[in-house]
Amino acid sequence: MSSQIPYKTYLNESEIPTAWYNVRADMKVKPAPLLNPGTGKPLSAEELTPIFCEELVQQELDNDTAFIPIPQEILDFYKMYRPSPLVRAYCLEKVLDTPAKIYYKFEGNNTSGSHKLNSAIAQAYYAKKQGLKGVTTETGAGQWGTALSMACAYLGLDCKVFMVKVSYEQKPFRREVMRTYGASVTPSPSMETDVGRKILAEFPGTTGSLGCAISEAVEVAVKNPGYRYVLGSVLNQVLLHQSIIGLEAKAAFDKLGVKPDMIIGCAGGGSNLGGLISPFMGEKLRGEADYRIIAVEPASCPSFTRGKFAYDFCDTGMICPLAKMYTLGSGFIPSPNHAGGLRFHGMSTILSQLYHDGLMEARAVEQTAVFEAAEQFARCEGILPAPESSHAIKAAIDEALKCKETGEEKTILFGLTGTGYFDLVAYQQFNDGKMSDYIPTDEDLAKGFAGLPVVPGT
């Protein structure tokens, strides 16, 4: 197993990229703008600033600037847990007996346990810079809430997290990490907001939903002076911040003199995939290189592979702007799946446009097969992967096994977004042979599509 290529390649701190890359600058067809659901017209910066921080609004709307400098304070924070390693999966290759060369970019070596911290610190920094007191957000399983509470603790910013009640009760450990970082964590729906009180009056026993938690977080941000709302995925700004993943991966490959043939990432709202592929997609868009790019989503929530490319609400509560994306309809209720981070009905508008334009592929995989891949990976590579990340592992293993058949020595890069330390209920189900695979029927999908909004002129 000796080789010129090390197991792990770390950039030096001085080699950490100092600017984020905005893939929109190189897209010939830009992602469609966010629309005001009332007027059907593109949202202006003025309409967005009561909800989002000013500089983040600029980043959200900027389709032209290719490189946006990373402020020094954010770079300092990045140095606490970055650069993340680019790992050569020698042990997995050996177990698979494949001629493929498998690499993964591992984002799990920080206490939030995932890549979410890359955007959390950026969004918290701009809130601090604007002189705000704090930020609000929602969280489901808790990865994003944890990342944001860490960033806010570091900057001395207040952090109010609305956590879906069922997760609040069933995932007390995530909640305690957030509390240890000083965040206030409120089970949603709560009595602290109009929308929460209204929902509780109507459905007294409800265990909450992401849509409701978003509504509560937005309400608190808009009603409290000095607060703004922040979001951990889907938005253009989030993909921008997450480009640090791909930029580091590319820089590490360049140092090694290696060029990947294909890049694989799991896709929920698109933050990890969009970040991982951005500089490679940039080369592809500029005609400088070609890569196969593969999005992997759960068969239980197949936005890309079975969704429609249409304007839709980003939230189930239908209070957010309309985004043009691959969607199952904001009313689509994904069947239970342990990869909570991939249970979103829509998809980043950037990735949606790229997919629509044939610049990337997508595939859906089933839950049990994903956990089989996760277990195989854990046993030979020594990292217990998050269920979300394991979707990418599954596709990478499949591609490596194809290489075994054909004898091709392809170089595969996949994104290992995080660790599964807070997902052991799912692993227990798998270990006990009690995991199920839910796939929505065409009728299930039809119900979701029936709720798609009619937008004048689109």
Added chain:
Amino acid sequence: MSSQIPYKTYLNESEIPTAWYNVRADMKVKPAPLLNPGTGKPLSAEELTPIFCEELVQQELDNDTAFIPIPQEILDFYKMYRPSPLVRAYCLEKVLDTPAKIYYKFEGNNTSGSHKLNSAIAQAYYAKKQGLKGVTTETGAGQWGTALSMACAYLGLDCKVFMVKVSYEQKPFRREVMRTYGASVTPSPSMETDVGRKILAEFPGTTGSLGCAISEAVEVAVKNPGYRYVLGSVLNQVLLHQSIIGLEAKAAFDKLGVKPDMIIGCAGGGSNLGGLISPFMGEKLRGEADYRIIAVEPASCPSFTRGKFAYDFCDTGMICPLAKMYTLGSGFIPSPNHAGGLRFHGMSTILSQLYHDGLMEARAVEQTAVFEAAEQFARCEGILPAPESSHAIKAAIDEALKCKETGEEKTILFGLTGTGYFDLVAYQQFNDGKMSDYIPTDEDLAKGFAGLPVVPGT
């Protein structure tokens, strides 16, 4: 916060030490030998080989060889998660406003979550090399059991873990990680062993103890052909394997041109502390350099600071050999403390001798103060530390604050042994203000000392 010294210093893979360092070779007064409790005579290799692997017995008894080469297979495994970073705690220094320079060697970036993996892979490797089928062990909170199950999965070795029943039931997530790595995990006491059946007959409702789990694991190892017993701390061989921590730290400091003034580590059985300090202690023993070396233990289980230096059993079941060490008596029942890894009545014989000879200091700290330090560290350094590791953080912060008073720019190194992702019940107690500090009374200690064995000729 810019500086010549990076936040994190990683050695290159080619710089990972290729031999463990055996500090016993440089000790003028060697650690006292293990004794056969029946005869009171030093245990021979022949007496140890039915329980331990042959090469590990050699390592256990070797007081003379300074460097023992690390087999290539172990080095390959180390490369999956090592080198671990030497981190400059810039953010903690800033928060404390101290002129001290604080570094920590972080061993938590692997799925076992601690340094235990360094010895687990070594012990599993020698078992495999000897042609054994598998190994048995006990685990309390689960760190050691997790590390061993990872090592065995990698090598294709069977792994039988006896987990103290109360932990098995209260810490199901640790159990599921072990199961995911293919280990069999049995709540102890069990019906699978004579000793387990006997205890269950006598105490039908017992929730088990580490002493009982050790007895079951040893029984299974001795009775099943092709099995041996392995242990995660206390033993000389374990400190030898853990020397990789200190060797890497020293190599990183040498690259930076920095020399620490003091080295701080938490101490339970001594595996982390012994590994961290070994090359520095070696220099001290050879008169080449001087360092302050500080062991930090919980006030609830104060082996060094309030124990006796005497021959004692390593296990509460009194079936293991006698070791000369600082001990509270094998019958001492430590009051509840969330740092499960530090709740051992005794201490490594190597560290005990070094402490007895005045070559290191020790101090005891209380639980609530430890969690205050843990929270402060987590909020600025971005890592949620294990309760065990947080004992070292507490002492490092205290020393840094002393530097603030005196204006001294001391360089402090401490060992951050692991992460606290599976210790959130403890953090929850702390967050809720419900944590207690238990300190044994002199009467409590007297009871433990009363059980010390009388050993002829010592």
